[in-house]
Amino acid sequence: MTTAATESTGIGDGIPATTSSKATKVLGWLTLAGFAVLVALAFAWVPEDTRITEQGDVVGQFDAVRLMFVHVPSAILAYTGFGLTFLASLAYLRWRTDWWDMMAHASAEIGVLFGGLTLVTGSIWGRPTWQTWWEWGDVRLVTTLVMVLVFIGYLAVRRIPADVAVKARRSAVIALVGAVNIVIVNRSVDWWENRTLHQQSTLIARKIRDETLFTLSFSFAVGMVLFAWLLLHRFRTAYLQSQIEELEVNEALAERRAEAGISESPGGRP
Amino acid sequence: MTDTPPEDTIDPGEAMDLSPRPARPPRRGIRRWAPVLVVAIVAVVIGIVLWQVLADATLVFREVDDAVERREELGDDRFRMIGSPVSGSVQELSLEDGRPAVAFSVTLDGVVADVVHTGATSDQFQPEVPVVIDGHWVRSSAYAGAADDGWYFASDRMLVKHDNDYRVENQDRIDDAEERGQYE
Numbered sequence: 001m002t003t004a005a006t007e008s009t010g011i012g013d014g015i016p017a018t019t020s021s022k023a024t025k026v027l028g029w030l031t032l033a034g035f036a037v038l039v040a041l042a043f044a045w046v047p048e049d050t051r052i053t054e055q056g057d058v059v060g061q062f063d064a065v066r067l068m069f070v071h072v073p074s075a076i077l078a079y080t081g082f083g084l085t086f087l088a089s090l091a092y093l094r095w096r097t098d099w100w101d102m103m104a105h106a107s108a109e110i111g112v113l114f115g116g117l118t119l120v121t122g123s124i125w126g127r128p129t130w131q132t133w134w135e136w137g138d139v140r141l142v143t144t145l146v147m148v149l150v151f152i153g154y155l156a157v158r159r160i161p162a163d164v165a166v167k168a169r170r171s172a173v174i175a176l177v178g179a180v181n182i183v184i185v186n187r188s189v190d191w192w193e194n195r196t197l198h199q200q201s202t203l204i205a206r207k208i209r210d211e212t213l214f215t216l217s218f219s220f221a222v223g224m225v226l227f228a229w230l231l232l233h234r235f236r237t238a239y240l241q242s243q244i245e246e247l248e249v250n251e252a253l254a255e256r257r258a259e260a261g262i263s264e265s266p267g268g269r270p
Numbered sequence: 271m272t273d274t275p276p277e278d279t280i281d282p283g284e285a286m287d288l289s290p291r292p293a294r295p296p297r298r299g300i301r302r303w304a305p306v307l308v309v310a311i312v313a314v315v316i317g318i319v320l321w322q323v324l325a326d327a328t329l330v331f332r333e334v335d336d337a338v339e340r341r342e343e344l345g346d347d348r349f350r351m352i353g354s355p356v357s358g359s360v361q362e363l364s365l366e367d368g369r370p371a372v373a374f375s376v377t378l379d380g381v382v383a384d385v386v387h388t389g390a391t392s393d394q395f396q397p398e399v400p401v402v403i404d405g406h407w408v409r410s411s412a413y414a415g416a417a418d419d420g421w422y423f424a425s426d427r428m429l430v431k432h433d434n435d436y437r438v439e440n441q442d443r444i445d446d447a448e449e450r451g452q453y454e
Contacts, residue, residue, distance in 0.1 A: 055358065129432050130394075131390070131393075131394065131428060142319055146316055149315055153308075153312040153316075156312060160306060197402065199434040200434045201434060202434040207437050
């Protein structure tokens, strides 16, 4: 927050006029450049997925495999967002500061964004690979959907009018409960192998060719930069919002004091 | 003239009513209830999702060896079976009622079963790439394949379970296959 511009916003002195800063500008440009390189790597450098069987049949996912470079990082960023929400909620319940509450809120929104993207890209990848857009009862798909829905519910709970502290405590508890599902989603392909079409981890099994591994790792790096950029902006937006709400309360108090003809004491109390 | 003194003569400490204002009336309309409504909708959707999961008992895939072993017990129950198509076993045929079908064999852990599939086949329907087929056992020798054991699995829906292998092996053989036009 210290690097953000602090020119006048018209709503109060000392409140930043923008959520942008040198750091976010650098992150933004890095993200754009990273995406450009990623597209080039994914389409021009990484070969299509093909294998040849002992009988001489050529098998594989062919060009559909390139969806990996969007789908897998999206899933990792969704985990990161929800995981960060869990940690920030835990910290809020321990220290009760607005900073942690705003961090939990900001990361949950980003987690929902990437969770939704994971579901959409997974569905698009599933059609040519599995022959289906969606399978009810598939544990990986359904637990992922439930994870996203729980955090949409988390965000909805935050919109219910209530005292700030009550709202923060209530949503922190939901985040802690919802985070249990993150582990279930991640491990579902191993725990219920015969209840999902989804493959098991390629990276853990190290069954990946070098070009694909490099490009996938690069997509993680670009995704993390994007995540940091979004998080900084969203956190600062939440901070500005809290400052505006505080200003509105102060203005209302000042109006009441003016009506009463009471001057404000140096300590802020009449 | 009235008994009320002019405003500029009011003593702020005595003349003004400083008791708390009554609370503002609660917000009405959609703004007040929208978040509650969203939470309720999300809860209902989660409930439907879980119900769908629990209700869809057919999703469990039986592996070929398990399905073959329990063939008598399963009878004509509908279930899903997973196995890898045997290379060279795929053949197109026409059923007695004239419907087109694809006959092939699937294998897992050395156990083979014959399949007659009447639904759409996947673009990824390839030898050694596991398929999940939805159907039931039929006791008949009409469509004998690699198993040829007096049974076949009549399926009408095929899904593909791609494995986690993205390595390249035998690149030179892949290049040869491409040159031969085996794939583009």
